[in-house]
Amino acid sequence: MAYQRKVYHRDENCLNCGYPLIGNYCGQCGQKAHLHKDNFLHMVLHFVGDYFHYDNKFWLTLKTMFVSPGKITAEFIAGRRVKYLNPIQLYIFVTALSFLFLLGGSKKGNRKADSIQITTGDLQISKKDSLKMQSDSLYRDSLKQLVIENPKRGLSDLFSFENDCNSKEDYNKQQAALPENERNSWLQSFFIRKSFDLDKEYQSKDMINKIFMEKMTHNFPKVFFVLLPFFALLLKLVYIRKPFFYIDHVIFSLHFHAILFLVLDLQKLLSKILPKNSTAFVLLGVVAALSIYLFLSMRRVYNSSVVKTLIKQVLVFSVYGLGFVLMFIALLALTFAFL
Numbered sequence: 001m002a003y004q005r006k007v008y009h010r011d012e013n014c015l016n017c018g019y020p021l022i023g024n025y026c027g028q029c030g031q032k033a034h035l036h037k038d039n040f041l042h043m044v045l046h047f048v049g050d051y052f053h054y055d056n057k058f059w060l061t062l063k064t065m066f067v068s069p070g071k072i073t074a075e076f077i078a079g080r081r082v083k084y085l086n087p088i089q090l091y092i093f094v095t096a097l098s099f100l101f102l103l104g105g106s107k108k109g110n111r112k113a114d115s116i117q118i119t120t121g122d123l124q125i126s127k128k129d130s131l132k133m134q135s136d137s138l139y140r141d142s143l144k145q146l147v148i149e150n151p152k153r154g155l156s157d158l159f160s161f162e163n164d165c166n167s168k169e170d171y172n173k174q175q176a177a178l179p180e181n182e183r184n185s186w187l188q189s190f191f192i193r194k195s196f197d198l199d200k201e202y203q204s205k206d207m208i209n210k211i212f213m214e215k216m217t218h219n220f221p222k223v224f225f226v227l228l229p230f231f232a233l234l235l236k237l238v239y240i241r242k243p244f245f246y247i248d249h250v251i252f253s254l255h256f257h258a259i260l261f262l263v264l265d266l267q268k269l270l271s272k273i274l275p276k277n278s279t280a281f282v283l284l285g286v287v288a289a290l291s292i293y294l295f296l297s298m299r300r301v302y303n304s305s306v307v308k309t310l311i312k313q314v315l316v317f318s319v320y321g322l323g324f325v326l327m328f329i330a331l332l333a334l335t336f337a338f339l
Contacts, residue, residue, distance in 0.1 A: 058093070061085040065259060069293050070300030073252045077244070077301070087254035091228075098261040099221055101268070168196035191336070198339060208339070215335050223327045228253050230323055231316070238312040239302050252301055256294060263290060291317065 014021055019028035026033060061084045064072050072084050165171040171192060175183050184192065202208050232249035239249075267286045271279050294317070299309050 057083065057085045058090070061090060062262075065255060068300075070252075070255075070297030073255050073297065073301050076251050077248050087251050087258075091254045091258050094258045094261050095221060095224070098265050099217075101265055168193050168200075171196065194337065194339075212335065212339060215339065216331070219331060219335055223324070223331055224257060226327060227320070227324060228257055231256070231320055234316045234319055238316060239304075242302055244302075252297070256297065259293060260290060 012021060013019065014026035014029065014031055014033070016031040017026065017029045019026050021033045024033050025031065061072060064084070075081065075084060076087065165174055175189065183189075198208050199205075202211075229250065232246065232253040235249040235252060236244070236246050263286055267282055270282050274282060291313070295309060295313050298304070298313055299306070302309070304312070
């Protein structure tokens with residue numbers, strides 16, 4: 001029997017789910033109403049086309065986001081969504097890419113830090129060798145004095161408070177001997193005791209700072225899981241009279257944060273290529289570009305006047321920036337507390 005290239009079924013019901021067929025596709029499961037057998041090449045091409053369908057949507061979405069700020073958000077709110085990538089998928093993909101880029105850069109920096117030579121008086125040792133000498137009190141005291149006098153101190157020192165005690169036990173005795181109104185606050189006492197525990201466990205502030213930065217890098221994405229709905233809430237408040245649901249503002253927030261991460265990636269790439277003295281100008285350009293992008297997006301999506309959009313943008317940007325600073329400080333404190 002000769003091979004039949006195309007064999008169409010003549011059934012009135014879908015071969016997949018049995019639903020009555022009307023048109024070229026099943027109204028229940030979406031399978032084609034007319035099936036045919038294809039050659040191997042057609043199957044391969046069909047598979048490749050389906051596999052890269054996500055990428056096609058991705059590149060179209062990115063192009064539209066950069067060329068026409070706010071257009072994709074307006075299209076999603078209006079219900080025209082098929083040709084664009086889902087906002088959550090876009091955000092997850094972009095943030096994953098951004099933080100992989102960030103982690104790659106931080107590892108490179110750690111390798112450089114291991115090769116730095118520490119000089120204190122006539123003593124010259126590497127950081128790697130210094131960790132092997134922690135049992136020797138002379139080396140330990142020299143390194144401790146070096147870290148204290150070094151102006152480039154680690155982020156964990158933000159939570160180190162001045163005290164003249166040598167151990168946590170001495171500190172507890174000192175606090176107990178003081179009048180209640182002269183004692184440190186609960187928060188100060190917590191971080192001072194935590195500093196003593198870390199010094200006892202690691203015996204090197206270099207090691208503490210290294211672990212601290214690793215945990216900060218790991219926990220930093222969690223900040224935006226709070227800031228993203230917070231940004232949408234701000235939009236909801238400033239456009240309270242507009243006929244938008246909160247989910248519409250969330251879509252706007254997802255698109256804007258995706259652009260935010262992409263622009264920050266570009267800024268980090270440019271900072272590596274351009275001279276170091278141009279870093280401030282690049283950062284200023286990033287802030288200006290994001291401000292202009294946010295203004296154009298708000299104008300397109302919410303259809304407000306130039307003056308109203310500008311006032312609401314400044315208000316949203318200011319409160320959002322304050323929220324970012326507070327969340328970052330909270331992340332620093334929590335990371336150090338659970339180190």
